[in-house]
Amino acid sequence: QSVLTQPPSASGTPGQRVTISCSGSSSNIGSNYVYWYQQFPGTAPKLLIYRNNQRPSGVPDRFSGSKSGTSASLAISGLRSEDEADYYCAAWDDSLSGAVFGGGTQLTVL
């Protein structure tokens, strides 16, 4: 059972906008920044969003992040087949004194 809760799966058709949610608590998302990672099968995770809504250089602006209270969301607009991957949220947890991950969401592009 992960500390942060994500839906196990999400899907959309090319061109659509999809959102992936990440629910936590006051000790993690409620008081710290949220990060999002993209992982393709057999490869290392890649940072997609940091500090709730900031994109590292090279990440398309189709990807955006937001946070409200103890929840966060990753939005992908103009969905493409190459976006099919697993997505994980993460945040520091003050109670655990460590970072925590969501269980991951497998995104399928139909």
Place this chain on the structure above:
Amino acid sequence: EVQLVQSGAEVKKPGESLNISCKASGYSFTSYWIGWVRQMPGKGLEWMGIIYPSDSDTRYSPSFQGQVTISADKSISTAYLQWSSLKASDTAMYYCARNAYSGSNHPFQHWGQGTLVTVSS
């Protein structure tokens, strides 16, 4: 450019010891926390712990405290993950990763390529 290069895949027997490594370059190794993430086959990411190479201050997830040892050698910019007695349940991919910012309370930004550890009799 920040690079984290991990040691190669390992196949071990239960009860054996193991030390895997992560060589860092492209930044000041002693200025950022660096740590490890486990990914069991077909499962999600688990934060194991981090170390500050400057003074070897180490933090562990409660799930991994006492099960592994994280260390670093700042003279060669390398972090390590060590087991004294492996179990079959340690079979997983292990990633080293560096914090996004210099403080401890930040998730990871840069990731190594992963080291696959297989424990089987």
